[in-house]
Amino acid sequence: MAKQTGSTTPSVRGSRTGRPVMALLDLLGRRWALRILWELRGQSLTSRALRTACDEASPTVLQARLSELREAGFVELGEAGGYRLTALGRDLCETFMPLHRFAERWRSKSGA
Numbered sequence: 001m002a003k004q005t006g007s008t009t010p011s012v013r014g015s016r017t018g019r020p021v022m023a024l025l026d027l028l029g030r031r032w033a034l035r036i037l038w039e040l041r042g043q044s045l046t047s048r049a050l051r052t053a054c055d056e057a058s059p060t061v062l063q064a065r066l067s068e069l070r071e072a073g074f075v076e077l078g079e080a081g082g083y084r085l086t087a088l089g090r091d092l093c094e095t096f097m098p099l100h101r102f103a104e105r106w107r108s109k110s111g112a
Contacts, residue, residue: 027072032057032065037074037085041093044082 028034032054039045039053051062066083069075074089085093 027068030065030068032061033069036062036065036069036083037089037093040075040083040085040089044078044080044084046082050083 028037035054035057036050039050045053047059047062047066050066051057051059054062066075069089070077073086074092075083076086078084
């Protein structure tokens, strides 16, 4: 299925269909995207604090990811100037908690 001109189907790396799950995995698979969400799960952070929390990620890449995550509706800029998760972003992080708990169990058993 070729992408049609004027189509509302988003362009997704590795997918010609642009299905929602493929679009989400594409976004979350981008460098620093999951880390940003993880660091914002409990608190709002300024750009500087977020960069520090993300092991000094490149400011350019960090801002690009923040823009993408804001456009996707997962992150917003708060009144105090810090970034925070939206309700949708919090829902996404909650979705990942069973995977996080599994990874912790796996690591303790495998010694990874």
